[in-house]
Amino acid sequence: MPLLGNDPARRDRPIRTGRRDRPIIQLPSVALRVALVAALAVVLFGVVFFRLWFLQILSGQDFVARANDNRLREVKIVAPRGNIVDRRGEVIVENRPGLAVGLRLMDVPEGRLEDEIVRLARVLKMRPARIRKAIMDHLRPSTMELGDDGEWHSYLTWDAVLEHEITGLDVIIVREDVSERTVSYLKERALSFPGVEVRQNYLRAYPHGTMAAQLLGHLADISAEQLREKHFKGYSAGDVVGVEGLEKTYDRWLRGRDGVARIEVDAFSRPKQSDPVGGRLPEPGHTLVTTLDAKVQEAAERALRTGISLAHRDGKVEANGGAAVVLDARNGDVLAMANYPTYDPGVWVGGISEKKYRRLFVQKGNNYPQLNRAIMETKAVGSTFKVVDAVAGLEEGVISPVEAFFCNGSYKPPVATDKTVFGCWSSAGHGSLSLVDAITQSCDVYFYNVGYRFYAAKGSPLQEWAKRLGMGRPTGIDIEGEAAGRVPTPEWRQKYFRSEVDKLWTPGNSINLSIGQGDLEATPLQLAVTYAAIANGGRVVTPHLGLRIVDAAGQTVRDLHPAKARKVDIAPSTLDLVRQGLYKAANSPTGTSAHVFALYGQPVAGKTGTAEVYDATRSGYVDYAWYASYAPAHDPRYVVVVMIEKGGHGGTVAAPAARVIYDALFHLHSGELTTGSARTD
Known part of the structure; x- marks a missing residue:
């Protein structure tokens, strides 16, 4: 048996003696691993040191800014x-x-x-x-x-x-x-x-209390629905926005x-x-500069109270509401837009409870003071519509300037199947009248004849003229909520009514339309636009309340130009005849508003109207009083329209109220008002 130390298979292995002074002999594979680990450590430390250098030297300022951001918070101020002011700078809001x-x-x-x-x-x-x-x-x-x-x-x-x-x-x-x-x-x-x-x-x-409350609108916290709209991009919860009226239309400028x-x-x-x-x-x-004139606006609101007070004198009418509009006939500037009843817009400040809201604005006994009747309430306009008959009749050749119709106080259509008798407001009759005198005296029978001729004509030319002159469509005023009104046509009756009998357009429909009755409905503002077109030569203006935007230094930021007036081709001779009739209606002894304006300090041209409107609460008809006019008659600048709900006759109530407005426009004081001694249309 060979000795252990002489074993040839073990001679190349390292011998561990256990003594500390002897070196350890390593294999080549182990040394390689150690070298790799060391190299990796060097790389890692290099990355760390490079990152520290990058953060502290190159990006130090960025992180200082971020640290500052973390200790700072932004609070909205x-x-x-x-402000909202009138055309002369008088503060309204x-x-x-x-x-x-x-x-x-x-x-x-x-x-x-x-x-x-x-x-x-x-x-x-x-x-x-x-x-x-x-x-x-x-x-x-x-x-x-x-x-x-x-x-x-x-x-x-x-x-x-x-x-x-x-x-x-x-x-x-x-x-x-x-x-x-x-x-x-x-x-x-x-x-x-x-x-x-x-x-x-x-x-x-x-500062002016209740003045123009329905036009101004109010403020409220932005709603969740509004925040989702593109129009309110950039707004946030808790922001205050305009609600209704001028506050809403011009919110982006006012805020x-x-x-x-x-x-x-x-x-x-x-x-x-x-x-x-x-x-x-x-x-x-x-600042929003409006077209309003504070003095004229106050006069218009006073005029409504005056008209209602006159209506109450005989105790026979309710007269619990109304509207008045004053336009610049040349460009559509709204100098005044008044409503009755009204309210204090300050009730919205700080929020309003549901109970208070219902008590003020919903309870029927208050007659809805929030309602802007001048643009939202559509009613029959009565005889003020006769100027549309006159223009349409002359332009379509349905009547001639000198043709006369005889009025004996009533009219029966020349149709055997229609036995309806239509009465004139003057039961005694007016005798034989041509167009100018028919407008002057507001003879219903004359215009019944015109209406029947339109019934017999092809198509709906009378209705088309009404639309051209601004009825049956929104006027485009720069506040929301405007009603379109209605000009009834045979096609409309077909769609609106269910009964086959009611679907038919009869002579009576055309006859009623000719005196502004039946299914015709218009707002006071629409009627003002129509009369402005008569006054200015056939231009249908776009009414507007915004005039310009002004900054804190008083410099104009933006002029608020309205849409360009739409020109309607009307023969000068036609306009001349209609204007003659309107002037005589306010100035000649037989005119329906002569008792108000015959001796007035400025020449006024105007037409009275008494519209029969169905009242569901009474299951019957009540009279709405209208007056539509312009002045000076021979160089028209202002259009004034007054409507008194359930007020009786236009000549006895609405025309005197209009004079209160003209007093303010022309700086006149005409003394005590008179309603006239006789019933007028």
């Missing part, structure tokens, strides 16, 4: 809204400082929010549901439904507040226009109302540009100090 109460949700202890809402609502004299809605609108603008209390509690948990990234800077306004007394109460009990804050804001003010305050915050996004460390100042909204 609401810009004051622009302005701002006043106010106090608002809000909630900072992050400062309300968990589990106490609902209790605080209830107690705060009691102090602010509002329903808790309105506070909940304000919070929900802020947290989730796309959700407007409140649901029951259970849904509210499940929605607004503390986790939900955190989920919506509510910060210590977010204050949700729950009530505006809060009294100083209420604010003092809350401040004295601040520990009992954690998270409640008072903010200063701007509120709308109305201004909100500012930003940068506030330093702690790790919990709570303010570290009250003073901002930077930001951007708010830019006030622009």
Whole structure:
């Protein structure tokens, strides 16, 4: 047996003696691994050092900026809204400082929010549901439904507040226009109302009170539906927008540009100090200069009260509403647009409860003061429509200037199947009249004859002329809510009525239309546009309320040019005859408004109208009083239209009211008004 030390197979292996002074002999494969690990370590350390160099040297400023952003939060500073003024600069709508109460949700202890809402609502004299809605609108603008209390509690948990990234800077306004007394109460009990804050804001003010309330519109928090519209891109929950009227139409100009305050915050996004460390100042909204003349507007509203007072003298009519329009016949400027009854637009400031809203605007006894009757209420216009008959009849060759019809007080169509007898407003009759005198005396029988001739003519030429002159379509005024009115045609009856008998267009339909009765409906503004076309030579103007936009320095930012007037071809001879009739109606002894304007300081041309309108509450017809006019008669500038609901006859009520407006336009004072001693159309 060979010795262990002499074994040839083990001679090349390293021998470990266990002594520390002996080196360890490594194989080549192990050395390679060690080298690779060392190289990798060097690379990794190189990457780390390069990254540190990149972050600290090359990108240091960027990260300093980000760090600053993390400790700063931006708070919106609401810009004051622009004023609304009349054409002479008289302020109609302005701002006043106010106090608002809000909630900072992050400062309300968990589990106490609902209790605080209830107690705060009691102090602010509002329903808790309105506070909940304000919070929900802020947290989730796309959700407007409140649901029951259970849904509210499940929605607004503390986790939900955190989920919506509510910060210590977010204050949700729950009530505006809060009294100083209420604010003092809350401040004295601040520990009992954690998270409640008072903010200063701007509120709308109305120096002229109720004047032009229906035209101005009001403000409200933007709705969830509006936030989803492209038109409101860039708006956010809690923003205030114009609702209705001029506030809505010109919102983008009036609202201004909100500012930003940068506030330093702690790790919990709570303010570290009250003073901002930077930001951007708010830019006030622009001023809207309107076409209105405050003095004429006030006169128009006074005129409606005067007309209604005159109507009440004999105690036979209700006369509980009306409208008046004053246009510049040359360009469509609306100098005044008055409505009765009216209301104080200040009721919208700070919000309005549902109960108060219903009491003011919905209850029938108040006769709907929010309604802009001048553009929304469509009624038959009575004999004021006779100028359309005259223009259409002459232009279509249905009548001639000298042709006369005899009036004995009634008219029977020359159709054997129609036994209806149509009476004239003057039962004694007018005798033989040509066109000018028929307009002057408002003879119904003359125009019954014209109406029947249009019935016998091919097509619907009378209706077409009514539409050309501005009826049966919106005028295009620059506020929403305008009604189109209606010019009835045989085709309309076919679509509107179900009964085969009612579908038929009969001679009676054309005859009623000829005196502005039957199914014809127009707004006071449409009638004003029609009379403006008579006055200005056939141009159908687009009424407008916006004149220009002006900045804080008084410089014009934008002129608000209306749509170009639409020209209707009317022979000068036709216009001359119609104007003669309108002038004589207001100035000759036999004119239906001569008792009002014959001795007036300015020559007026105008037409009375008494329209029979069906009243469902009475199951019968009531008379609406109309007066449509322009002046000066020989160089027309102003168009004045007055309508008194259930007011009786146009000559006794509406014409005297129109004179109140002309007094303001021409700076006249004509003394006590008279309704005349005889019944006029």
